[in-house]
Amino acid sequence: MKDIKLKYFKASREESIFDEDEKYGLCFFCKTDEFPQVELDESVEIITESKEEIEIVCLDCLLKEKYAFKQIVEGGFLTKDGIVKESDKYEYLKDDSNYLTDLLPLENQLLNMDKLKIKNLTHTPPFRTWQDATWLVHCKDFMTFIGTWEHEDFVKNSPDGNAKEFFDDILDNWNGDDFYDKQFGPDKSEYAESTFYAFQCQGCKKYRGFVDNA
Secondary structure (H helix, E strand, C coil): CCEEECCCEEEEHHHECCECCCCCCCCCCCCCCCCCEEECCCCCCEECCCCCCCCEEEHHHHHCCCCEECEEECCEEEECCEEEEHHHHCHHHHHCCCHHHHHHHHHHHHHCCCHHHHHHHHCCCCECCCCCCEECEECCEECEEEEEECHHHHHHHCCCCCHHHHHHHHECCCCCCCHHHHHCCCCCCCCCCEEEEEEECCCCCCEEEEEEEC
16 A cells, blocks of 8 residues: 655555545546546535536546645634634634633634645645544644554554553543543453544644544
């Protein structure tokens, strides 16, 4: 399996939404089926000047910037109309008691993001998830998606080999006393269904990540 090596995506093609093995038809842009493809649906939205209905696109045409992807990022969305703040799409978030301390700084950070960084991310393949592929931010830049991690990855990348402590340190969404043991540990439950999406900062090399459930 070949890797994708871009600024914001350094993982195998299998981790992206592009399918290596399935041929859906001809790519709308290059009119061939020679490259990994994705069949578009309501969960995948592209950015293009074309007014035609588009069903199939390929990785090669993305890399040649013939189209781009709408991306979900911390603080909002990168769309064909530009940046949309999360609280503008979901206005009830402004009434949350943590809005000013948690979400607003992320929204302001996104609004001040360099335009070239935004362009680069929209020309990056979304990674494959059960729910939403959300790009994390650190050091005033989007972080690089480096793949899905299992116990061995936490051990390898931990500064002291303590996988559970490292997981707790870099996890962004939720946790519990025995969550790691049940979902990722060497003796994880046979019913474990969580996936950890790992990112690394371009600047300081810090790791972050979030968990998604099937």
